[in-house]
Amino acid sequence: MSEDLPHPDRAEIRIEAVLHALADPVRLHYVRELDRIGTGVACGAIELPVTKSTRTHHLRTLREAGVIRMRKEGTARIATIRRDDLDARYPGLLNAVLSAES
Amino acid sequence: MSEDLPHPDRAEIRIEAVLHALADPVRLHYVRELDRIGTGVACGAIELPVTKSTRTHHLRTLREAGVIRMRKEGTARIATIRRDDLDARYPGLLNAVLSAES
DNA sequence: TCAATAGTACGACAACTATCGTAGTTCGAC
DNA sequence: GTCGAACTACGATAGTTGTCGTACTATTGA
Numbered sequence: 001m002s003e004d005l006p007h008p009d010r011a012e013i014r015i016e017a018v019l020h021a022l023a024d025p026v027r028l029h030y031v032r033e034l035d036r037i038g039t040g041v042a043c044g045a046i047e048l049p050v051t052k053s054t055r056t057h058h059l060r061t062l063r064e065a066g067v068i069r070m071r072k073e074g075t076a077r078i079a080t081i082r083r084d085d086l087d088a089r090y091p092g093l094l095n096a097v098l099s100a101e102s
Numbered sequence: 103m104s105e106d107l108p109h110p111d112r113a114e115i116r117i118e119a120v121l122h123a124l125a126d127p128v129r130l131h132y133v134r135e136l137d138r139i140g141t142g143v144a145c146g147a148i149e150l151p152v153t154k155s156t157r158t159h160h161l162r163t164l165r166e167a168g169v170i171r172m173r174k175e176g177t178a179r180i181a182t183i184r185r186d187d188l189d190a191r192y193p194g195l196l197n198a199v200l201s202a203e204s
Numbered sequence: 205t206c207a208a209t210a211g212t213a214c215g216a217c218a219a220c221t222a223t224c225g226t227a228g229t230t231c232g233a234c
Numbered sequence: 235g236t237c238g239a240a241c242t243a244c245g246a247t248a249g250t251t252g253t254c255g256t257a258c259t260a261t262t263g264a
Binding site: 015016017019020022023024025028089090091092093095096097099100101 | 117121124130201
């Protein structure tokens with residue numbers, strides 16, 4: 001049953017949630033890797049210093065904040081940055097965060 | 103004794119701390135008001151739906167993250183946004199956050 | 205000197221959250 | 235069908251944080 005995970009609509013994305021999602025080092029690293037790779041990538045393909053279940057937790061935070069989109073593909077879930085939505089709603093924000101020095 | 107409160111140097115400002123500081127609704131509202139008013143303003147001059155001590159807590163978070171600078175002036179403390187430092191370190195970030203719709 | 209004003213410090217508490225382990229689900233391959 | 239791979243869900247726990255009340259400090263003014 002390809003019940004997909006819920007994502008907020010573009011209009012529902014809240015700036016506080018986006019900032020909070022990006023404020024965590026693990027999540028920020030994940031989003032930066034996603035950005036560096038460019039194309040969508042399986043959740044597990046990006047190395048993180050946490051367990052699988054913690055990873056799921058962080059990915060849910062990013063997804064529910066509207067930062068990433070996840071779609072099923074076989075047993076994997078492919079994650080992509082919601083660049084269009086974020087750029088439309090908060091122009092310049094994503095670029096500023098991603099291009100910031102560590 | 104005019105011992106001043108500690109502020110991080112420009113180079114010490116961390117993106118995670120800035121994002122975390124701005125991710126709270128109370129703090130974001132405060133920074134937006136600071137920006138709207140433009141000039142430095144006494145801490146207490148901006149209305150917040152919290153008590154004095156909670157306000158102090160939030161202002162410390164903003165100060166320690168490097169988002170605002172506070173200087174003593176009589177019994178008051180004047181708060182200003184560290185726009186120069188933030189723009190230098192994370193170009194576009196502050197503008198993107200401040201201009202975001204509620 | 206005394207009182208009022210503006211803010212900080214500290215202790216307490218509830219809510220949130222980052223983490224983990226374990227169990228469950230879904231899909232593809234054999 | 236069965237096994238493994240890739241995740242998610244759930245429950246527990248320790249640490250963080252937003253909130254408050256009270257007490258304290260520093261400065262101004264009467």
